């Protein structure tokens with residue numbers, strides 16, 4: 001009898017755990033932070049409780065013989081090594097289970113990979129300066145970031161696949177190196193389409209904005225839905241996120257009001273096993289609208 005009761009208790013505990021696991025398999029919110037000094041600190045961003053992943057934007061200069069430089073707008077001056085102070089914030093985020101990822105690239109294109117050797121050099125640089133390697137000149141100090149985000153929006157489409165391969169190999173050295181990317185919604189992406197074909201990316205946040213042929217406009221869902229299906233069926237990533245502006249002025253077009261997102265768009269895409277959640281550009285605009293707080297229980 002006692003045995004049966006304990007079996008029942010075990011069963012009930014397992015059931016509770018199972019329910020918790022299933023519930024936690026909803027989506028998360030990824031946010032870009034770093035391109036506006038008036039968006040709060042990184043620690044405040046993580047303390048908000050609204051985000052699962054923070055992309056630090058950007059390592060904007062690298063490759064082709066350039067001296068790599070981060071650009072975090074008004075947050076800190078990398079030229080006087082003042083961004084090393086972010087290490088404490090990065091660790092505080094990670095202690096909350098939030099992944100902090102370095103986004104390389106961005107809209108201002110002073111980057112390229114000129115050869116296979118260049119891809120290898122940039123991978124080595126990223127490993128030593130932001131990931132698990134060692135360097136006396138780590139721009140963000142000793143915190144070990146969780147991965148690298150490819151936000152490549154110009155230049156050349158070549159060698160990004162090689163960079164992804166080199167970076168993914170570092171996952172063998174202990175801590176996993178997450179690979180993520182922010183392609184535009186027209187498929188395949190002009191710049192990182194080749195890299196995405198490697199199937200090495202964990203999270204792909206597709207920018208469903210500034211691209212009318214594949215975004216949600218005026219209550220019309222089918223363009224976005226068709227594009228979402230193409231992305232989730234064609235790319236071997238672990239999870240796909242819908243990338244959106246967090247405010248109307250955060251992008252040229254593609255902002256989706258909260259009600260439209262929660263009543264029309266999310267129900268159309270959440271059924272996909274690839275669905276990972278919502279990516280927002282950016283923390284600054286999210287502060288303006290409170291978008292993440294409004295949508296988080298639906299994501």
Ligand SMILES: *[C@@H]1O[C@H](CO)[C@@H](O)[C@H](O)[C@H]1NC(C)=O
Nearest residue numbers: 216217218219220256257260
């Ligand atoms: C939101 O949904 C309503 C109702 O379908 C639609 O009329 C409106 O155009 C949508 N807003 C946007 C920005 O798409």
